[in-house]
Amino acid sequence: MDKKTSDQNERPVFQAIDPASGEPGERYAGHTRAEALARAADARAAFETWRRTSFSERAALMRQAAGVLRARRNEFASLMTAEMGKVLTEGRAEIEKCAANCDYFADNAETFLSPQGVDMGGPKARIVFRPLGTVLAVMPWNFPFWQVFRFAAPTLMAGNTAVLKHASNVPGCALAIEDVFRQAGFPQDVFRTLLIPSRDVRALIEDDAIAAVSLTGSVEAGRQVAMQAGGALKKCVLELGGSDAYVVLEDADVEHAAKVAATARMVNGGQSCIAGKRFIVVDAVRAAFEAALARQMDGFAMGDPRSEAARLGPLQSVAARDEIDRQVRESLAKGGRLLAGGEAPDKPGAWYPATVIADAAPGMPVHDEEVFGPVAAVIAARDEAEAIRIANDSAFGLGSGVLTGDLARGERIAADELDAGMSFVNAPVRSDPRLPFGGIKHSGYGRECSAFGIHEFVNTKTVLVDG
Incomplete structure (x- = not known):
């Protein structure tokens, strides 16, 4: 077996650690690189059906996701406390914020992405907004649910599918987020979690299944993802550090x-x-x-x-x-x-x-x-x-x-x-879901939340009909 094949079949293990005590928590078997690429391919295949669903169909499922979050709020807050030390009161508030974000984009996505007519003085012209495909999200540990739902709600409502590479110290949160979408009734491959080490991110970015990338993380992680996405000619949104x-x-x-x-x-x-x-x-x-x-x-x-x-x-x-x-x-x-x-x-x-x-x-x-x-x-x-x-x-x-x-x-x-x-x-x-979120300089580029955020991962397409 050559090294490339060995790397693709190496199964990582993710060990949660309780920050309050330093004691080990749950242990999770991760995905091999080959499995991660297969899941990304499945998400890309699911895109062909998901992109053709109506806004009302997507919105109904997204509202159900909000309901799942609220019903399991205490469970998820405790999970965040166990994996990254967040106090319970802040954890419950984070879950409610995720649910409100789901409701917001369920209510507003169709309006944000409605066609815009252009007066050409003759030919019929309009601008339409169409999904790009499967978006890879590389997310951090500090707001384990909010950072993901901030990305996922507008991305899925726009008709894209998504795969998540979460931080290695919150594997339980990563799997729980996939379970929220599954419990809400989303098709299985519309949102998938990948338990993989950071070294496997590049293979995903370069894979044909991935259309674009969203990263929230450090400046150095942003540089690496920007270079890799740029080399593959793929759009990326970066929310990096701040002072x-x-x-x-x-x-x-x-x-x-x-x-x-x-x-x-x-x-x-x-x-x-x-x-x-x-x-x-x-x-x-x-x-x-x-x-x-x-x-x-x-x-x-x-x-x-x-x-x-x-x-x-x-x-x-x-x-x-x-x-x-x-x-x-x-x-x-x-x-x-x-x-x-x-x-x-x-x-x-x-x-x-x-x-x-x-x-x-x-x-x-x-x-x-x-x-x-x-x-x-x-x-x-x-x-x-x-x-x-x-x-x-x-x-x-x-x-x-x-x-x-x-x-x-x-x-x-x-x-x-x-x-x-x-x-x-x-x-x-x-x-806030209603306000564009993002930075300049070494804090990254692109925006999340609001109408500006949902437009990041769509094809702004000109359509002209003459005659």
Whole structure:
């Protein structure tokens, strides 16, 4: 047997680990590369029938998927807690958000993809939107259900089929998502989960069964997928990292600004691309904001993620915790000032406290890198102009925020000054099915959600009839 054949027949094993204790959980046999390619071929074959179903048929099934999600909400929230440490309350909210997303695209897909007439002064011309085929989704662990349904609901409603390569530490979630579509009544091969290692993604991208790719993940993963998809001349949408900046102006209500900042930083234990990470504060209110932010962050006490009262569970892995600890220690060694947290507890599991570091400056990891955990960096600025310059001086451009008492001023800065795909005034950046979601620069390209998201994976086709 040659190496290529051996690689195709090698069966991976996926071991879930409970981040709260470090103890092993469920163990799953994965798919060989040959099996994954066969499933992708099955999804492509199913596309020929699925593309011809009506919007009303697809919508009925998608609403049933929403119903399955709501009925199994507690089960799925517990599964997320077991595999990546999400607190139960956030897990249940994530499942409801997935269900609402399914309902939204069931209600709106036909309108979003309705033909558009063009006046040509004679010939009949229109623009129609037709599905592309089978779309490969490469998804991360931090929102194990939402990231997938954010992609899947519009993609399937557009008439495409889909295959999912999920993160290796959430195999149970990956299989559960396929089961949702199966239980809802979707044809078997319209959505398939592939339990495969990252090394097998390239073979899928290059396979004729795959028409396009959607990836949410790291910058490096985005580079690799972009190169592979580009080499195969296939469309891709990339939602990558973020180092979201919030500009805190001198006219802000400091207590409210600190509450918004802490909420933005601590979503999902800080493990979110759109979590607030850099808080750039003008000198006039910096001392008051630092004290208020430290108080707010202290309110996120570490606790059992299975407890209803928990606000901060473990990080997704001990390795992730150790990386956060490195970033904090290096930043403090280079002159950062610790206001809260900053020390990992001596106990099993991937625990790290809510942390605030002031005097963040270039050269410190908390200033220059994406910190994927519960660590807020406070950066000083003389005035509005310098705050905007610092906010934009980043390789990332996903979300951003403005905290101010002057709404017109905030809207001007958000709309015209901040280099990001999303800018919110006096509120944490969040995703919503009704709003386009995505970034610029190293945060990726393309959009998810809303009418803009469903148009990413369709053929925008000109039809002209003369005579």
